[in-house]
Amino acid sequence: MSQAHAGTDALRAEVRAWLEKHLSGRFASLRGAGGPGREHERYEERLAWNRHLAEHGWTCVGWPQAYGGRGLTLEEQVVFHEEYARADAPARVNHLGEELLGPTLIALGTDEQRARFLPGIRSVTQMWCQGYSEPGAGSDLASVSTRARLDESAGEWVIDGQKIWTSLAHEADWIFVLCRTTPGTTRHQGLSFLLVPMDQPGIEVRPIEQLTGGSEFNEVFFSGARTAADLVVGEPGEGWRVATALLGFERGGSTLGQQVGFARELDDLLDLARTNGAIDDPVIADSLARAYVDLEVMRANVVRGLADGQAPSIAKLVWGNWHRRLGEVAMQVLGAGGLAAEGDLDRWQRLFLFSRADTIYGGSDEIQRTILAERVLGLPREPKVNA
Template sequence: MDIRHEIRQWLAEHLPGSIGTLDERLQWERTLADGGWNCVGWPVEYGGRGLTLEQQMAVHEEYALSGAPPRIAVVGEELLGPTLMAFGTEAQRARFLPRIRSGEEQWCQGYSEPGAGSDLANVSTGATLDGDRWLINGQKIWTSWAHISDWAFVLARTTPGSHRHTGLSYLLVPMRQPGVTVRPIRQLTGTSEFNEVFFDNATTEPDLVVGSVGDGWKVAMATLGFERGVAMLGHQVRFRRELDGIIALARANGTIDDPLIRDRLTRAWIGLETMRAYTLTGDSQPSVAKLLWGSWHRGLGELAMDVIGASSTTVDGDALSEWQHLYLFSRAETIYGGSDEIQRNIIAHRHLSLPRPS
């Protein structure tokens, strides 16, 4: 049985009719883990299936076609897991990878700060080694799923007086402790996936530094590479489902007969195929991938509003429609995870060797 048919059959047998609440989504993550359908790209020795990129894409496509909800566990599964495999110690891998694989522990990413968003090198959250523990003080913001997470990987300044990329360390910090305060941020969409996180003498163990102390920038950039690389396969499949829905809507209301709308739908399809091909090369540059999907998805939200027409500006009751939510949420996608402007600078300077502005 090929992998596509295998997951299609498993989803048909195990996917509940409704997964709406947060508790139901967390339970679904554990169900996926029990069935062996999370961490499918991880090596077999770490509990994964060792699937190729093409096989992973097939799994993601079938998952999206089934109507299953977006994954919550991607931060641990697709970001921290590969980072620990590349930079972690054997003890760290043995301690954390099995619990990510089993769905027992959820993770969040402690990168952005009020003064260090796209300019991540401006991080000011500090960590000091105090005997047998690290003491962490500072604030993170826009932290996805912090309110349900058991752990965070935190980029903190461990060398006092250091600047920019130097003196940073990559710490693994337990979230459920008195020194950590989480405040949800209510968004335009009415939801609160993002949070502010405050560290007030929060602690972690001295051996929970990934990589060397002071070498956190390199590790953090590798994590971002995983975020914008293979982890994007699942997002692209969701994008496909959204595009198919917008095309169906255009056919239903007749806007597909408008040459301008039809041209934009065609360009959206071409853009998605380009992203898919680029990711499947296995050699994609993270900054290019981020630039491609952020701009494309924001444009898809705008296209959805134009296909719907004037009624897209009204709300039925208190709930946004799927397309209104897409439009509002995608406005942020050219900013979070590294703004388009920052990605263009990285591409220009690091990959094309163009000079910096004088």
């Protein structure tokens, strides 16, 4: 056995043993709680669990040790996320800070910004949300119209505009905002990446109720909201570079943990199909078999492509469509009874409804295909149509 494999095996055993010991007592009932479409579920208890993880050094595992992380390699991070998913541990509440903003500040922030914000992210005492999408700028992020001007006399940025689909904005202490700071610019030019406190009179958060009944997404309105002049990541006008760098951190080692969760969903759906007899329908049996094969292929491709700079676009296309199809198969397995709900939706109805968004959020299929066509295959750039 190579030294590298011996190291990952030891880490796997350590993570597995720690989770088995600590997902007990007051945390035992949290197994499986939370996740996409269920971020509202037992939020305070999951927050307490996240802080428990932090106290024992299991947050920000991929961050350098100098910033409070464990400095795990990509392979080691995969081990952690796989074991976390296998334990059916609750969905963590600080993904945006830990997996997105933290690595961005480590790579592009100032020493002062890192000293101010990284400790709170690592300890899960400072919650973040993401201010990217707008009513007129979803997948086409370069069309953002939220604006900020520098009030030099006050030493502050003044922000006006609107963001939408802002996950957990109602729970966040801070928001990182992509906005236009150079008047007269368009597209990628003149954007800046600002760090903005949520608790101030110039910010209003309105929940958006989903088909699944939850409201983890929000609209955020800025009306003269303010943040300090030095809370811009990178130079003013470099926001596009910072924003795209952050998106590059979005899908890393945690992607394979996601595959473990998908496998559990498929296993549970197979159990349901065997129990209610749906497995005897050859069409449904074929759909379930295809889902199993596709999941194995997806995992193999993710493992092979983690180090590939374009792998995130491929992975997003594959898992988003696979998960949406699984929701459709789930409704086939449920049969006519799945069309009605008494009170709350069951897990399969919720899967079907929420997975319709899997091919949209985090970069729509159309955007991912354009990235692959232009940057990987070298095809001509898509013509831009001026509004």
